[in-house]
Amino acid sequence: MITFHKIGPYILRKFEKHQFIFIMPTYSLNINNKNYQVEADAGTTVLWILREHLGLMGTKYGCGIAQCGSCTIHVNGNPVRACVLPIEGLANGQKIVTIEGLSTDQDHPIIKAWEKVQVPQCGYCQSGQIMQAAALLAQNNSPTREEIIQSMNGNLCRCGTYMRIMEAIQIAAGQPTSVKSDE
Amino acid sequence: MSKSNINKATLKRRDFLKAGTGITLFIGAGGLIPALTSCSEAGAMDFPIEPLNVTAWVKLDSDGTITICNPAAEMGQGSMTSLPMIFAEEMDADWDKVKVEFSAQEPAIFGSEGWGNRKIMLTAGSRTINGYFNVLRKAGAQARYILMHSVAEKWGVPINQVDTKAGQVIHKLSNRVIYYGEIIPFLKVPDNLPEFSEKELKSPQDFRLIGKDFPRTDIPDKLNGAAQFAIDIRLPNMVYGVIERGRIHGARPTLNNETALRALPGVIDLVVLEYGVGIISTSLEQGLAAKKSLNISWSDSEASGFNSEEAYTTYEQVAAEGGQGRVVTNIGDFKSAQDQATKIYSADYKNDYVYHAQMEPLNSIVQVAADGSSAEVWVGSQQGFTPKFGVPQVLGIEPRNVKIHMQYLGGGLGRRSMTDFITECALLAKKVAPRPVKLIWTREDDLTYGAYRPMSLQRLIATTDSSGKLTGLSHTVIGDGDNLVASGIKNEFYDIPNQSAQIKTVKHGIRLKHWRAVGHGPNKFAIESLLDDIAYDQNKDPVEFRRILMQHSPRALATLEKAAEMAKWNKPTNPGRAKGVAFLERSGTLSTGICEISIDERTGKIRVHHFWTANDAGIVIHPDNVKAQLEGGIIMGMSSVLMESLTINNGAVQQSNFLDYPILRIEDIPESIETAIIKSTGHPQGVGESGTPLVAGAIANAFLKLTGKRIRHLPFTPKRVLKVLNG
Numbered sequence A: 001m002i003t004f005h006k007i008g009p010y011i012l013r014k015f016e017k018h019q020f021i022f023i024m025p026t027y028s029l030n031i032n033n034k035n036y037q038v039e040a041d042a043g044t045t046v047l048w049i050l051r052e053h054l055g056l057m058g059t060k061y062g063c064g065i066a067q068c069g070s071c072t073i074h075v076n077g078n079p080v081r082a083c084v085l086p087i088e089g090l091a092n093g094q095k096i097v098t099i100e101g102l103s104t105d106q107d108h109p110i111i112k113a114w115e116k117v118q119v120p121q122c123g124y125c126q127s128g129q130i131m132q133a134a135a136l137l138a139q140n141n142s143p144t145r146e147e148i149i150q151s152m153n154g155n156l157c158r159c160g161t162y163m164r165i166m167e168a169i170q171i172a173a174g175q176p177t178s179v180k181s182d183e
Numbered sequence B: 001m002s003k004s005n006i007n008k009a010t011l012k013r014r015d016f017l018k019a020g021t022g023i024t025l026f027i028g029a030g031g032l033i034p035a036l037t038s039c040s041e042a043g044a045m046d047f048p049i050e051p052l053n054v055t056a057w058v059k060l061d062s063d064g065t066i067t068i069c070n071p072a073a074e075m076g077q078g079s080m081t082s083l084p085m086i087f088a089e090e091m092d093a094d095w096d097k098v099k100v101e102f103s104a105q106e107p108a109i110f111g112s113e114g115w116g117n118r119k120i121m122l123t124a125g126s127r128t129i130n131g132y133f134n135v136l137r138k139a140g141a142q143a144r145y146i147l148m149h150s151v152a153e154k155w156g157v158p159i160n161q162v163d164t165k166a167g168q169v170i171h172k173l174s175n176r177v178i179y180y181g182e183i184i185p186f187l188k189v190p191d192n193l194p195e196f197s198e199k200e201l202k203s204p205q206d207f208r209l210i211g212k213d214f215p216r217t218d219i220p221d222k223l224n225g226a227a228q229f230a231i232d233i234r235l236p237n238m239v240y241g242v243i244e245r246g247r248i249h250g251a252r253p254t255l256n257n258e259t260a261l262r263a264l265p266g267v268i269d270l271v272v273l274e275y276g277v278g279i280i281s282t283s284l285e286q287g288l289a290a291k292k293s294l295n296i297s298w299s300d301s302e303a304s305g306f307n308s309e310e311a312y313t314t315y316e317q318v319a320a321e322g323g324q325g326r327v328v329t330n331i332g333d334f335k336s337a338q339d340q341a342t343k344i345y346s347a348d349y350k351n352d353y354v355y356h357a358q359m360e361p362l363n364s365i366v367q368v369a370a371d372g373s374s375a376e377v378w379v380g381s382q383q384g385f386t387p388k389f390g391v392p393q394v395l396g397i398e399p400r401n402v403k404i405h406m407q408y409l410g411g412g413l414g415r416r417s418m419t420d421f422i423t424e425c426a427l428l429a430k431k432v433a434p435r436p437v438k439l440i441w442t443r444e445d446d447l448t449y450g451a452y453r454p455m456s457l458q459r460l461i462a463t464t465d466s467s468g469k470l471t472g473l474s475h476t477v478i479g480d481g482d483n484l485v486a487s488g489i490k491n492e493f494y495d496i497p498n499q500s501a502q503i504k505t506v507k508h509g510i511r512l513k514h515w516r517a518v519g520h521g522p523n524k525f526a527i528e529s530l531l532d533d534i535a536y537d538q539n540k541d542p543v544e545f546r547r548i549l550m551q552h553s554p555r556a557l558a559t560l561e562k563a564a565e566m567a568k569w570n571k572p573t574n575p576g577r578a579k580g581v582a583f584l585e586r587s588g589t590l591s592t593g594i595c596e597i598s599i600d601e602r603t604g605k606i607r608v609h610h611f612w613t614a615n616d617a618g619i620v621i622h623p624d625n626v627k628a629q630l631e632g633g634i635i636m637g638m639s640s641v642l643m644e645s646l647t648i649n650n651g652a653v654q655q656s657n658f659l660d661y662p663i664l665r666i667e668d669i670p671e672s673i674e675t676a677i678i679k680s681t682g683h684p685q686g687v688g689e690s691g692t693p694l695v696a697g698a699i700a701n702a703f704l705k706l707t708g709k710r711i712r713h714l715p716f717t718p719k720r721v722l723k724v725l726n727g
């Protein structure tokens, strides 16, 4: 006879007399229009699932507490922080989009504007910045400077590329930019 | 093709080994060495490299692709574009055909001589371009010479009749043209490869690539998630490492629940280090869960009992005590200037600890061979003086048996010039060899076991004569870290006849490290603030006051004039706002910065509306990148000046993540940052750190103008601002 015990996140299966093995639950996720089956402990964050289980490394770890935005992904079109999202919350058919799936041919207006303005420096925060900005434009195709600030304020950039992020979003939205330069 | 095909004994300068369709050339002062390797494989070569003094190399493919090795770390500063541009310029390559790869970590081949007498690979101190400029130009010129020489011989014409033009060798007299890639089948090294002196290299007016804004080579991959940082590496059979380190730096752990820990799901092994306990686990989440279950007792350490807020009182006492510290500057005779002074100005400036907060938390991946005789390392590092980042040493193996796979850095800022996050991973990997271990520091680990810019106190004394002229300046820094608090203490561009500067060290046992611009942040804040204090007292305009001080430094003066012009310094500022100016030299670059601020008198929040900066950085390789570095540097400067403070209480770091250690967000950016680069034909200088230390002085001086009050303790948090305003 096989007995199952649920202890915390683990399902313990009585294996032999005094032996147990841990069985992890399986989740199915829809990421970038592909279905994935993932075996993981309940409570594992989507960030670790994407990165360490599935190898989708574009989504970055920066703080783990929803303070930096490096891990921003889209869930049903909304920007969310994968680092605080447990996997069980996303296994109900929600459509997940990561930076890898944002644009197959790099012609997303945000990516084009980012390239034009040469936004990234180290680049580490940029997946999150781009995902956040793309979600903003999808919901508001002509954001004001204040709306851009409000939407982008959760995304940190230690290299200090904010001036160019602002300019690139304004360009992508077809607006005059507020950034001046003098060579 | 595998490297085992190379028979070292038969590798001679003139033997060209052709791999597939291409050829790889090592080009250096001693000649040219071909090898069947890629950029990162160069380290696997065993032939005696040093005597040949090889410095840089390039791979040429028959389709014309030219792969240039970048010896420096790419941490956002653009080395992946600017260094190859320098090489390609002299090689006269077609930029569209250039590809870039990281070089191997072999200082004998790829080091720059900018660090004393040794050839070192170190990306720090904004010295990359400065250090590699001539090395790469000479190597590029030699590559071009080899191509021309081969073609001249093939065509039977004298070499002085052939020339090059953007990726082609041309012979005008016979109207013949050949692409570089087509030369491979008959490429031949001359018996005597000439050394090129600086005079024989292109003169700046002939530059075709240098000075142009090509799109950065690393950017396309940074837009779609493809750029690979060390943290993104996944290897077969890889396991995870996490380490719990003490909140008190240097404390030693005693693990109290080893048995319980080993029984936790996914825990493979435990490693007790001198300063922490490492967990090796099957998955990252299991390792992190186990880390929370650790029960550790910590020993005392040198830092125990230390309280950073109280330390300023000690610093003031130390400043007041007589006795010399380490003298950094002694020009003229400050003592007699003081005796003869008409007026003496004195002020103390303080700055709290600040943390690097590079966006990619520290991490590395190490795989040790089953027999322990070799290892591979995947890491983003600013490199350094220790061979192979200290991994050979901790594993007790030869440096040649350690292979480094350099990755992009998610920020360096000085922190990634340390090796702690690499050597400790090697110790974990040794325990589970041959399984690779990916060690990840959480943000909390990264912050609490950081290595900070030291807190310090600057006591400045300035003297003026009866005409108001600045006759002397004495600058005493009290703090820990010696050189870390010394940089930026000198004033080589101001006419101050009598200067003395010294450092008095007080040790605390807190880990310290270079932080973007190092001591320039605090020291330039103090110097530039005191200058404005004196100007204010004399009722002089701060720009005019500096103009006089800079009268014998035309390059410095040019940056001041340009910045003043950009900021419309002489025009009235909007009501409720004021402008402040600061000047400095960092890594050879001269910079003036001017900001315009306002203050919310109710909340104490300082808002920076505009920032203008004019810079003389010598020859600029990639202007837009210089601009980006200055913008980013200013933003990071604003962050540190307005909000960053790390405190220690009873030995323990008090902050842990971005919630309690906020860094600047987009809501606080200025409406504009304008940068100007002054045309120059001087040797290129560093710009990565120029913007950051300009900010404190510029803001403090605008604050003085706006309020008549002095703010002298970094950061200028709303709380401190209110205290000054109401004080």
Ligand code: FES
Pocket (backbone or CB within 6 Å): A060, A061, A062, A063, A064, A065, A066, A067, A068, A069, A070, A071, A072, A081, A082, A083, A084
């Ligand atoms: S890692 Fe998710 S917000 Fe920082």
Ligand code: FES
Pocket (backbone or CB within 6 Å): A120, A121, A122, A123, A124, A125, A126, A156, A157, A158, A159, A160, A161, B076, B359, B410, B411
């Ligand atoms: S580009 Fe480096 S953190 Fe944003």
